[in-house]
Amino acid sequence: MAERVSAREAIALVSDGFTEQQLADLPDAGDGPLGWEGYGAQRDRAARRTGSAESVVYGTALLGGTECVLISFEFGFLGGSLSERAGDRLEAAYGLARERRLPLVSLIATGGSRMQEGMIALGQLQRVARASVLLREAGVAHIAVLRDPTTGGGWATLGAGADVILALPGAQVGFAGSRVRPADADPAAYTAEGQLAAGQIDAVVPPGSLRETLAFWVKALAPAAVAGEREPVEPPRALGAGGEPARTGWDAVRQARGAERPRAEAYLDDYFTRREPLRGDRCGGEDPGMLCGVGLRDGRPVAYVAQGGTATRPAGYRTAARVVRLADRLGLPVLTLIDTPGAANDAEAERSGAGAAIAELFTTMAAARTPLTSLLIGEGGSGGALALAAPGNTWATPASYFSVIAPELAAAILKRSPDQVPHLADQLRLRPEDLVELGVVRGIVGPG
Structure with missing residues (x-):
């Protein structure tokens, strides 16, 4: 007590x-x-x-x-x-x-x-x-x-x-x-x-x-801390050792999945001078793989929503939507970091309302009047990743990919053999350079 x-x-x-x-x-x-x-x-x-x-x-x-x-x-x-x-x-x-x-x-x-x-x-x-x-x-x-x-x-x-x-x-x-x-x-x-x-x-x-x-x-x-600030924040810089751009789609996937690649915690610590968490979906659930809160960037308060590289659970999407709505109401800009193989698809996730939770975040992002900025820092697996993407203001790091579906799952759906997975990764055009050319992301951020 x-x-x-x-x-x-x-x-x-x-x-x-x-x-x-x-x-x-x-x-x-x-x-x-x-x-x-x-x-x-x-x-x-x-x-x-x-x-x-x-x-x-x-x-x-x-x-x-x-x-x-x-x-x-x-x-x-x-x-x-x-x-x-x-x-x-x-x-x-x-x-x-x-x-x-x-x-x-x-x-x-x-x-x-x-x-x-x-x-x-x-x-x-x-x-x-x-x-x-x-x-x-x-x-x-x-x-x-x-x-x-x-x-x-x-x-x-x-x-x-x-x-x-x-x-x-x-x-x-x-x-x-x-x-x-x-x-x-x-x-x-x-x-x-x-x-x-x-x-x-x-x-x-x-x-x-x-x-x-x-x-x-x-x-x-x-x-008073947010009055008059209606411009989006800049995306974080790319972290980690520099390297050659991915020559193939499968190279991009392997780089994004690399164990040594910096994750959301590193990006948040590098971007903010101080931050405090906002946790939980207020419906009885929490997703440890979804980091949310408010941080100070050059003295400016910024709400953040960041995936930690795991499959995102319904509670994570509901928490993200709650934080974006709060930021929208108070006039805080929002930064989202995208990094997930996709939405959790186990039976418990379905019972917990995965579809409704993802839909809620999509509509919350679409309705937001406050400026949104998104950075793809690793895996961008399907709609479970796209739900966090700011329409028209999403960027990518060199060690990332965005895809309608993971290459392995594409092979399963198309009844292709495992050795066809790298070829499918090329066909999906999921490299950062491909995403820029397709207009999916605005650009690739550097380490500067």
Whole structure:
């Protein structure tokens, strides 16, 4: 279990300065909308104990020198539960972020909706959802930090609905709180680490690194950081030892499959001065072979989607589409790196919706208004690779190929013998030089 801290201790952990906002005083609510016996006295005791008038504190803060709107939950106030007055504060915080066009950061620690206010409390989830929609429409980012615990409606709205979801190690995270789960439920599924493995959050961040990590995200996603930047980024340079261009199609295939060829990690490290991951498809899956996130290139934030050389699984395509949609909404340029033998085609991939996931990425790329840049760094196997290609702005490295189908699979379909595979590779015209001549890619990048 993660260490539990107060709302203001959580604020001090991440911010360089905080100015709390106050709402106008409301009449004493007594025992609340349900007339729950003793509820008023419970609130009074919680206020004296925590120094907070409600379970939510909000205001403006500086994170690494970047101004943002900050929400922090006080778990000591009736379990950080959502009430009507807490909903007032959340709605006000979202509105302030939208009005001032500042990133919104939520430090969440809540057990869910406040039972003593019944359906009035539960209805706050709709208020938060509406505020979230308005914030998205305004192109303002929301970064959530899941403290211990983050359960119930707080997880299902503020937490899971954020653009970037970070969590503290060991935090309880799940829709079901610890007292209402099935007796035989696997406890690991309700942890930050379990949710990371299930593709539901982006990163588990130790407390000592949280300030620096949040400072990166608010700076990278602040509207001011991307204002006026509508030009595509340049493709990365080619990495690896130079050599003679592939003389044959089969030479190109062998070069692209070479074990010594630099992979996506090397290209991303060479291209960006700093980057942070965006992981998971938010549907219960993650593809380790699809690397996504946001990086800084000469100080400019750029979203990236990069295949790592493995067959891409449905969760990978869904994650890629999620990241491209986020970049499009916030105005970030996108860089994609293409390197896959193709889409995963095993039975589990089909059951997980491979076709729908690939279609989603194709349409997301086609609909994107933000500038896209793609670089083919290795294998370009069929539609599973083309789904990541920027229409009209795809480049290739010398050690790469792009093909409608792998030569070996072409031989199988055409009922050709294995010794015909190299000839088929030539017929497919899959070399980088062929791709330029055919208009499939714009050019071949060099090492400069």
